[in-house]
Amino acid sequence: MKTAITEMFGIQHPIIQGGMHYVGFAELAAAVSNAGGLGIITGLTQKTPELLAKEIARCRDMTDKPFGVNLTFLPAFTSPPYPEYIAAIREGGVKIVETAGRSPEQYMPALKAAGIKVIHKCTSVRHSLKAEAIGCDAVSVDGFECGGHPGEDDMPNMILLPRAAEELKIPFVASGGMADGRSLVAALALGAQGMNMGTRFIATKEAPVHENVKKALVAASELDTRLIMRQLRNTERVLDNKQVEHLLEIEREKGASLKIADIMEQVAGVYPKVMIDGDMDAGAWSCGMVVGLIHDVPTCKELIDRIMADADRIIRGRLTGFLDGKVASTAPQKVA
Numbered sequence: 001m002k003t004a005i006t007e008m009f010g011i012q013h014p015i016i017q018g019g020m021h022y023v024g025f026a027e028l029a030a031a032v033s034n035a036g037g038l039g040i041i042t043g044l045t046q047k048t049p050e051l052l053a054k055e056i057a058r059c060r061d062m063t064d065k066p067f068g069v070n071l072t073f074l075p076a077f078t079s080p081p082y083p084e085y086i087a088a089i090r091e092g093g094v095k096i097v098e099t100a101g102r103s104p105e106q107y108m109p110a111l112k113a114a115g116i117k118v119i120h121k122c123t124s125v126r127h128s129l130k131a132e133a134i135g136c137d138a139v140s141v142d143g144f145e146c147g148g149h150p151g152e153d154d155m156p157n158m159i160l161l162p163r164a165a166e167e168l169k170i171p172f173v174a175s176g177g178m179a180d181g182r183s184l185v186a187a188l189a190l191g192a193q194g195m196n197m198g199t200r201f202i203a204t205k206e207a208p209v210h211e212n213v214k215k216a217l218v219a220a221s222e223l224d225t226r227l228i229m230r231q232l233r234n235t236e237r238v239l240d241n242k243q244v245e246h247l248l249e250i251e252r253e254k255g256a257s258l259k260i261a262d263i264m265e266q267v268a269g270v271y272p273k274v275m276i277d278g279d280m281d282a283g284a285w286s287c288g289m290v291v292g293l294i295h296d297v298p299t300c301k302e303l304i305d306r307i308m309a310d311a312d313r314i315i316r317g318r319l320t321g322f323l324d325g326k327v328a329s330t331a332p333q334k335v336a
């Protein structure tokens, strides 16, 4: 399949693996890229720019295909040394950066001077237009369903994607709630040029996380995510667990007076405990509603091949079948 996104990034399939804290290591990025998608290393999981340089080198040892690095721009008070991270990306020869969080505007000159293609992830049409205006090459449009930070507009992809298509000139991928061939076809129908997946890629053989995490994703349903930190206007969609329930209780008690300090125990330093140690109740960690569509733990290649084969069947069989007057009696099968 060829789309503006496969051509822009030099990849075989229009499928991107979004940056994920303590998940997006070289092993996963290389596996996704080797399978014909675009793998992305999560920049800030590497505690220093030097460590990111090593992670990029490790990824290069595992794949000769294009891969990217995610740079998440956090609120100013915790600002990491972004220019040094960008230098590590440039010197590592990486040509694709996924930005997220705050606007990448101040870093665009450095990224563009290094010949880097920038895909900015954002949750609204206005932020997508801003990304286009400051010279981003593409946008990852992240709907309310998504794992991680869905923003504060609560706009699901069924509306957000066609709205983005109405307004944007640069290509965009659909992000949030994407899992399989059905997602890809729907994303393309709504105007996207591909899709970005987070949660789905955690439940793959190569994702370098504890087996408990993969088991929890397969066991969970679409009803098992919760939204936290709404009062702080830093909403995050996470998988429910004991600590998340406790956190929500604190949020209810504190109401509008909630401070980040009140929930520090439930949100700080959680990722290594969950992803490395497999302590599933350590605190709040991002997970999308798409968890309800995850029923197995394939390799990245099995997953991507299956998505592309299912998309082909849906487009050529089911959809053109409707046009040809063939009534398909059943919906596409549950995958795996």
Ligand SMILES: Cc1cc2nc3c(=O)[nH]c(=O)nc-3n(C[C@H](O)[C@H](O)[C@H](O)COP(=O)(O)O)c2cc1C
Pocket: 017, 018, 019, 020, 021, 023, 042, 070, 071, 072, 099, 100, 101, 121, 142, 145, 146, 147, 148, 149, 175, 176, 177, 178, 196, 197, 198, 199, 200, 285, 286, 287, 288, 289, 290
């Ligand atoms: C465990 C986890 C950690 C994530 N960490 C980051 C991150 O550090 N930076 C970022 O830009 N997005 C992060 N995301 C968001 C993903 O890149 C992606 O946009 C999102 O997962 C898409 O929604 P989906 O989970 O429904 O596929 C994270 C998502 C998950 C599930």
